[in-house]
Amino acid sequence: MRNVRLIIAYDGTDFHGWQRQPDEPTVQGCLEEALAGLTGDAISVCGSGRTDAGVHAQHQVANFHTASTIPCANIVKALNDLLPPTVQVKQAEDVAANFHARYHVRRKTYRYRIVTAPICSPLVWRYVCHHPYPLDRERISAAARLLEGEHDFTSFAAVGENEEGEGESGVRRIFHSRILWRPRSSMLIYEVMGNGFLRYMVRNIVGTLLEVGGGKRMSEDIRDILSARDRSRAGPTAPAQGLCLANVEYAAAVADTRGKAG
């Protein structure tokens, strides 16, 4: 059996998230349906993690096992013809038999886009959170930086659940957490890279950062919120539509060792 890794982009607007559900359109469901159409087999696709309803992806990674001998370039073309324009496969590649899109993740990067202008352009609204209120750049940037390092993020997690479905430790390592301002633009981007994320963690962080930027909290409050390990201490969950999975990275040894087909 081959083990094929896919890099996928999607517009989450019309999907009930990544994970297959019986009667709702999901990204995983779409991909599995297209793969069944392509190979004639029921194929199970394993993603690097779930994304929630309405969340987008520029670079989601998944893998699947197949006995099919269709070359990877043809898999990309054929899948994209079968998939809706809101889900497209950017790359397919044969990888080592033991590569697992979820277990072997080393780093993930999310970006969250916020438009602070009074009016949000209809040409971007699907991909941003419209927050037409003043934000203090220094405060929000300082607060974002306090999240870097290894912390227990239970205060920022959906109660009792995390993205990887393990539901246990809330400890994650954040490699960077920062606000990117675009000059002459009312858009700001929160970018966070970590070794894993609890469910709703990025959106709960953004909801809290917006409170800091708006003057409702101090930047330093982030420390107390983290140590409290109590969801009620953090801010509200920011809307899904601003969030995008920007990258998923693997250890070079796992990701780049090509498997043999068949």
Next chain:
Amino acid sequence: MRNVRLIIAYDGTDFHGWQRQPDEPTVQGCLEEALAGLTGDAISVCGSGRTDAGVHAQHQVANFHTASTIPCANIVKALNDLLPPTVQVKQAEDVAANFHARYHVRRKTYRYRIVTAPICSPLVWRYVCHHPYPLDRERISAAARLLEGEHDFTSFAAVGENEEGEGESGVRRIFHSRILWRPRSSMLIYEVMGNGFLRYMVRNIVGTLLEVGGGKRMSEDIRDILSARDRSRAGPTAPAQGLCLANVEYAAAVADTRGKAG
């Protein structure tokens, strides 16, 4: 009666174009419904011109007459609350009683976005035409430039109809017509500014330019197509979703003379 000018942006994906239709969602219909909700009166909105189904706008202009005394800033806020996120009013302004959004247009600018990469990102597909074929930059740019000046554009018009609904002369003046390439991007933009456009003119020009860029025609063929005044000589109509009304300009004397309210 006040005469109020609106600047409007919209995502045309889910609309059957600008012009009100009895049983289909249209941008004009949306605006008139929101204005009725705001003022309690049946208000007719006059746009600078129709856009076809699926065409977007960053800067469409319209005007309406009303006896309402609601200040313009409040009109913007209230309309945007009533309108869907796919249509938003960027500005409302009292203008001279004789200002007419269609008759007084001086220049319009359209942009048409084309993605030439093999795969079109799901995060932009609503706003671009996906054309995954090589394009010769010099040929397509030279062809675009041959459209500048005053010409009879009948060969590029929908048969028997033009955007302004006059259906007579096909002569229009094109102030500029050029291809903008983005460095390190697979997106190219065709930008055209003119004193008016026949129906489907920009999309028929783009369909022809893509044939030139792909080597199917010579740049110089543009001259023959123009002089033929025959729709069958030009290329196919490019898809609506790549087209965006980028700007509408008026003579300063008309547009900037403020009217008195009431």
